[in-house]
Amino acid sequence: MFMSKPAIAAPDEASGSGGAAAAQWALASLSLSVLLSSLGTSIANVGLPSLAAAFSASFQQVQWVVLAYLLAISTLIVTVGRLGDIIGRRRLLLAGILLFTLSSALSGAASNLPVLIFARSVQGLGAAVMMTLAMALVGDAVAKERTGSAMGLLGTMSAVGTALGPSLGGVLIAGLGWRAIFLVNVPLGALAFLLAWRSLPADRQAPEAERPGFDVRGTLLLGFTLAAYALAMTVSRGSLGPLNLSLLAAAILGAGLFVLVERRAASPLIRLQTLRNPVLAAGLAMSTLVSTVMMATLVVGPFYLSRSLGLGATMVGIVMAAGPVVSALSGLPAGRAVDRLGAPFMILAGLVAMAAGSFALSVLPEMFGVAGYLAAMLVLTPGYQLFQAANNTAVMRDVRPDRRGVVSGMLNLSRNLGLVTGASAMGAIFAFATAEDVAAANAGTVSAGMQVTFAVAGVLVIGALLIALRSRALARSAERVAMPGRDRT
Known part of the structure; x- marks a missing residue:
């Protein structure tokens, strides 16, 4: 199939300028895979009014x-990581x-809304693969000492996709119509496929008899749980109505059943004992918290x-x-700083900057208006990029090769769950703090809501900082008793 083209050697086998060039093409x-998956999220939002007009549909339908x-990304992101392993x-x-x-291409050619929604769910599956395995393949594509820089670059491309989507989508819709916001991915996807086919290192697989089995029951339960939770946070605009509460109850039930199944599975989707690793557990928890704040x-x-x-x-x-x-400008410098100063220290530095930026958003805009808002964002956003590069590096750097896919999926899932939760929970805090309908609120109540929301955000980041400090202490204790050379995950 895709393996007919000889691939470059892994970074530990490559040498000289040829090996460095090959690693650059692989990266x-x-x-580009990360850019496309991020662009697929942000570019569609700007097209919703055009889609509502084109299909004579309501906003709730085109949403x-x-x-x-x-939903496809959140539900399948861990599963595709395990499949990759x-x-x-x-x-x-x-x-x-x-x-x-x-x-x-199917999205761009869709003749009705159900076909478009189906095509977008399939596109989300492809994006889940691209997001998860791009991070997992960093360890195969670049030298270990450059992991931080590579993670910083991936973070930059994710930010570029997010920033580019609304403006590019607006230009395409104005000039070519709504179909262009989907069709633009076709040539870019073809380029990404060609680059990956020619440059990525060949898969190193164990003999078929030694390959682990695939956990079907665990996969179905995890998919059900994540879908129920994501729907609970998104339908009815995050309100706690009967439907949302029912979905949350289903998610809790699914999570409990998933844990029971994984404990008994011969080849579990997620090895529950890995969550006892202080670096991985802390990394997942912190990623969820800071993503909630950024949302x-x-x-x-x-x-x-x-x-x-x-x-x-x-x-x-x-x-x-x-x-x-x-974010786009600070991703690469953040990654290089991680390589030079170490991931644990830079996680703390990033979280301190995020806490300062969150509390600044609670205070400075009220004092200085737009200038205060921008000043706070200039602290918060680089802090987030620094945290992301450092946390991804800390979690992924020493993961066993046969577990990189599933761990990358878990890391991406924690971020997505934070974004989904942030959209609902932080929006609810903002609405509560304004004490009236946000759409009809006056300037003073909206400002009060802003202050309360980002004061809460600052507290969440402090919580992440405490997790980081505890994880660092536990990791140091574990290092004193661990066997030399033993992988952490």
């Missing part, structure tokens, strides 16, 4: 064009890129800028673009 293919994509990460990444590209900037920011500061739609878009732009 380029992984970066499933976005939700189907996000079993059948080969290069092979599965190529299949994921191909699936993403073909489903993008608050996207949920609360537009209301504050428009209703409290009185900015027009164009200026709101410009100010809101500052965060993704700063």
